[in-house]
Amino acid sequence: MKQTYQERLHDLWGDMRRDWQLYLLLAPMAIWFALFLYKPMYGLVIAFQDFSIFRGIEKSPWVGFANFVELFQNDMFIRAFWNTITISGLGLIFAFPVPIILALMFNEVQNEVARRWAQTIVYLPHFISVVIVAGIVINFLSPSIGIVNLFLKSLGLESIYFLTQPEWFRPIFIGSSVWKESGFESIVYLAAIAGVSPTLYESARVDGASRWQMMWRITLPCILPTIVIMLIIRIGNLVEVGFEYIILLYRPSTYESADVVSTFIYRTGLQGTQYDLATAAGLFNAVIAFVLVYSANRISRRVSSTSLW
Amino acid sequence: MASFNLYSRGDKIFGWANAILLSLFVLSTLYPFIYVAAVSLSSGAAVTAGRVTFWPVDVTLAAYEHVLSDRMFWVAYGNTFIYTFGGTFMSLLIMIPGAYALSRKRLRGRTFFNIAIAFTLWFHAGMIPFFLNMRDLGLLDSRFGIIIGFAASAFNVILLRNFFEAVPKSFEEAAKMDGASELQLLWKVFIPLSKPAIVTVALFCIVSRWNGYFWAMVLLRGEEKIPLQVYLKRVIVDLNSNDEFASSLLTAHYSFETVTSAIMIASIIPVLIIYPYAQRYFTKGILLGGVKE
Numbered sequence: 001m002k003q004t005y006q007e008r009l010h011d012l013w014g015d016m017r018r019d020w021q022l023y024l025l026l027a028p029m030a031i032w033f034a035l036f037l038y039k040p041m042y043g044l045v046i047a048f049q050d051f052s053i054f055r056g057i058e059k060s061p062w063v064g065f066a067n068f069v070e071l072f073q074n075d076m077f078i079r080a081f082w083n084t085i086t087i088s089g090l091g092l093i094f095a096f097p098v099p100i101i102l103a104l105m106f107n108e109v110q111n112e113v114a115r116r117w118a119q120t121i122v123y124l125p126h127f128i129s130v131v132i133v134a135g136i137v138i139n140f141l142s143p144s145i146g147i148v149n150l151f152l153k154s155l156g157l158e159s160i161y162f163l164t165q166p167e168w169f170r171p172i173f174i175g176s177s178v179w180k181e182s183g184f185e186s187i188v189y190l191a192a193i194a195g196v197s198p199t200l201y202e203s204a205r206v207d208g209a210s211r212w213q214m215m216w217r218i219t220l221p222c223i224l225p226t227i228v229i230m231l232i233i234r235i236g237n238l239v240e241v242g243f244e245y246i247i248l249l250y251r252p253s254t255y256e257s258a259d260v261v262s263t264f265i266y267r268t269g270l271q272g273t274q275y276d277l278a279t280a281a282g283l284f285n286a287v288i289a290f291v292l293v294y295s296a297n298r299i300s301r302r303v304s305s306t307s308l309w
Numbered sequence: 310m311a312s313f314n315l316y317s318r319g320d321k322i323f324g325w326a327n328a329i330l331l332s333l334f335v336l337s338t339l340y341p342f343i344y345v346a347a348v349s350l351s352s353g354a355a356v357t358a359g360r361v362t363f364w365p366v367d368v369t370l371a372a373y374e375h376v377l378s379d380r381m382f383w384v385a386y387g388n389t390f391i392y393t394f395g396g397t398f399m400s401l402l403i404m405i406p407g408a409y410a411l412s413r414k415r416l417r418g419r420t421f422f423n424i425a426i427a428f429t430l431w432f433h434a435g436m437i438p439f440f441l442n443m444r445d446l447g448l449l450d451s452r453f454g455i456i457i458g459f460a461a462s463a464f465n466v467i468l469l470r471n472f473f474e475a476v477p478k479s480f481e482e483a484a485k486m487d488g489a490s491e492l493q494l495l496w497k498v499f500i501p502l503s504k505p506a507i508v509t510v511a512l513f514c515i516v517s518r519w520n521g522y523f524w525a526m527v528l529l530r531g532e533e534k535i536p537l538q539v540y541l542k543r544v545i546v547d548l549n550s551n552d553e554f555a556s557s558l559l560t561a562h563y564s565f566e567t568v569t570s571a572i573m574i575a576s577i578i579p580v581l582i583i584y585p586y587a588q589r590y591f592t593k594g595i596l597l598g599g600v601k602e
Contacts, residue, residue, distance in 0.1 A: 130522070294431060
């Protein structure tokens with residue numbers, strides 16, 4: 001036994017010496033991942049400390065789960081957690097189907113040139129920064145000169161200061177997210193549609209099927225696996241919402257419906273300096289996210305032969 | 310097309326309904342851009358009076374003159390260029406050689422590194438530990454910090470590695486016969502053959518750098534270092550509620566709205582220029598990214 005072990009070690013050493021150039025090429029990337037993604041994971045321990053930035057991780061006292069206890073007694077965190085789930089859930093209901101419908105509609109356009117133009121336009125907002133999207137939203141909804149309120153006034157209605165009212169926040173957030181992303185998200189479904197065998201349509205046509213029937217009975221069932229995979233990914237990302245965008249749109253008067261876990265972390269940890277509490281909130285969220293994504297990937301492996309990564 | 314004759318009346322109605330609904334969607338995608346452009350070209354008085362809805366009214370370039378004469382706008386624009394191109398260059402410099410090494414099946418420890426990289430897709434330390442880490446590394450308020458701190462991502466590494474793995478063995482063997490080193494092999498064989506994947510990754514980096522604001526806002530303190538998106542955020546979002554500032558901008562020629570619209574258009578234009586070229590690659594990249602490991 002001892003000999004084989006030494007032999008194996010010798011082989012390993014030999015292989016590593018042979019491939020020293022490859023390790024050299026790999027080194028910068030490996031160091032980068034260690035320094036910028038793995039080292040912060042060590043920093044997660046401050047979730048279990050009474051952390052002070054002046055004492056650092058080594059000298060801050062350990063407090064066990066005290067930060068988590070404090071967190072779960074914090075109404076603002078509980079609210080943020082439910083807001084996260086609610087906003088994701090509403091997105092699942094209202095935003096998720098849009099790219100599927102768009103892809104089906106694109107597929108029915110006969111004129112190649114018109115189709116390409118339409119696609120080029122609806123993909124565009126994906127490439128625009130959230131700051132600009134927020135700027136456009138603020139502009140459109142402005143109570144004095146915003147186009148939406150001008151329209152309301154022309155109908156003889158009162159103008160509404162949408163962005164200060166909590167009940168309007170979620171429709172605005174989800175609506176503008178649909179505007180920004182649904183076109184681009186349709187790409188995945190269009191690729192799936194492109195893979196549907198033309199013979200299916202030909203034989204359906206011979207049987208006298210209408211275009212509407214073919215869309216329902218052929219296209220949609222054929223892209224169902226893709227839809228299921230995208231749905232699973234979406235569920236896996238249930239606790240991740242576009243907080244960079246929320247930060248731009250929310251304000252204290254809409255926190256009750258807009259504040260999510262990430263924005264809560266941002267306020268308590270980066271705008272305030274309760275690093276330990278904010279890290280505990282982040283760890284809690286990350287663990288849930290990990291479990292969700294992991295199970296989502298396991299399920300999708302079963303649903304389709306190709307896994308997500 | 311001959312098959313056109315086969316369509317019944319119902320099919321034609323379906324086709325028209327589809328075309329109309331889709332056109333409405335396309336127009337509602339386009340309208341905000343048209344509106345912002347119209348506002349940026351209109352006079353402040355016309356916008357404040359609510360007369361601009363589609364076409365510019367009292368066309369003037371006053372708002373653009375105001376924006377382009379603001380020194381901070383140019384500083385921020387220059388910074389964005391530094392972060393976009395410096396950051397993209399750094400990303401490629403780190404990820405291409407790394408992904409190439411990981412694409413070599415014979416490499417010992419390959420599985421370990423692959424899992425370690427894929428794991429970061431699933432789990433990350435989060436905002437606060439990342440911020441404190443940047444602080445510990447002395448990268449707060451540093452241009453280099455912005456460039457290096459976001460240089461790699463698991464998604465892009467996996468995309469590149471998958472592409473390198475698909476390069477046919479025969480190319481590699483021919484070069485090896487000539488006694489090429491790994492670096493030469495990468496430079497002369499793999500990079501030229503993987504141009505589509507590399508361009509895709511570069512474009513992903515460029516767009517995310519150009520549009521990124523959050524970490525620049527958090528990490529940078531100095532006015533002189535902020536990129537365009539942070540500048541935009543300060544002007545559009547933070548100052549919007551500040552009526553005093555808004556009214557200070559109001560003259561007969563331009564107003565708060567026309568000025569902010571002009572800044573938005575100025576920051577969108579470079580995106581529009583590369584967009585037609587980038588679009589093809591993005592479509593491919595999205596599909597490549599979904600390919601099995």
